[in-house]
Amino acid sequence: NGVMTFDDTISAVATAIGEGGIGIVRLSGNRAIDIADQIFRGSTGKKKIADIPSFQAAYGSIADPDSGEAIDEAIVIVMRAPRSYTREDVVEVQCHGGPVPLQRILDITLRLGARLAEPGEYTKRAFLNGRLDLAQAEAVIDVIRSKTDASLKAAVSNLSGRLSDKIRSLRQEILTMIAHLEAAIDFPEDDIEEITAGNVSGSITIVRVELDRLLASAQTGRILREGLATVIIGRPNVGKSSLLNALLREKRAIVTDIPGTTRDIIEEYVNIRGIPLKIVDTAGIRETADIVEKIGVDKAREFVAKADLVLLILDSSAPLTPEDRTVLSLLPGREAIILVNKSDLPPVLDMDEVKSFVGDRPVLKISVLTGAGVDELEQTIADRVYSGQVTSGEAAFVNNVRHMNQIRQAGRHLGDALATIDAGMPLDCIAVDLKAAWEKLGEITGDTVGEDIIDQIFSQFCLGK
């Protein structure tokens, strides 16, 4: 059903570059089996790829068909169309995971007529062949890039089609409204028009509530996907480095360098109750003094402005200093948690004065030295991120800016439809707005979407996926 046929057979190394226990070269397309047959010699039982049943592993070796030179031992798995990732014939060649054997095997498949796959091309074929819808295909990247259990859960839930199902049922409701409008247009008696407009208006309101609910999940979804951009600020010696080091020691998720930016900004991911905190280590708060001192107040203000969350640290064992006040002056308009550190020492800091600066932001007493208050810090962060939403992964999280935009635009068209109804305009004008909303939502699942958008989405994938 709906399998498109692509002329070319694609090939790529599907595993990460570098040394590993095993590596995989993956072929997909009409000639996958034929090409694999020319390089594989079965050691036991099934000698030819064509004789190996789908999903059964066969052991043997890979050799260059021209020179006869042996390249590596290998296990081959055949997945025949349409029961494969791409819905085409797929052959996976598992060999030793070194760059040289993988590259040699890849080169031979290319010489035998395969074409090097573009980034994301396997998943793109899976989409074009109808195995995944667009939102599910996008969830594949999210699964690969997830940073914590919670973000993985949200991505897997979307991969299984939870968001797509929700969107489809909303589209169906809009379609039903359009059908009612069209039926009424065919029987143009005044009272039918009015009753229909009234009914549709009620249905639109219900769908809008659902769209709003999805948008509300988007903030959480984005944070789970990209991480909660966090900066730690405070004057020198309050304990910034100690806090960051403690979090990294116990909660480090993954380390990344941001490609294309200067080396003095490093992002570290810390896993707080499943939330990836992306801590921007500006010019090494870890080693040296503080962000404000090192990069200046203006630059610090810039970082603070970009952050989802500011952790502002004060020292409870000393009075508030002019530098503390400078740091506190960065707070207005920002989401922040105030940490009064060194609570293991005799308290000196005037808490009333602190409270006069921080408004209703949470103020927590902690001691990085003893670990006191760190649990409470984690809970406070989790509460802020989920703000009462379900955390179980049951919800369809919108975690993608593209989807957010389409939902927002669909909501706007529905708002237009309501205004059209209120203005007492003809029914076919309402139908136009509804149709526009229906199309916008279809762009999420890929039911109504242009080729340029599809290309742009799949170009973000890694090679071999």
Ligand code: GDP
């Ligand atoms: P930064 O300049 O803000 O990065 O501060 P540091 O993390 O370098 O800490 C400055 C000093 O305070 C170090 O000697 C730390 O050991 C000490 N310190 C940090 N946290 C605590 C704490 O909770 N209690 C006590 N007593 N000392 C702390």
Ligand code: ZN
């Ligand atoms: Zn420091």
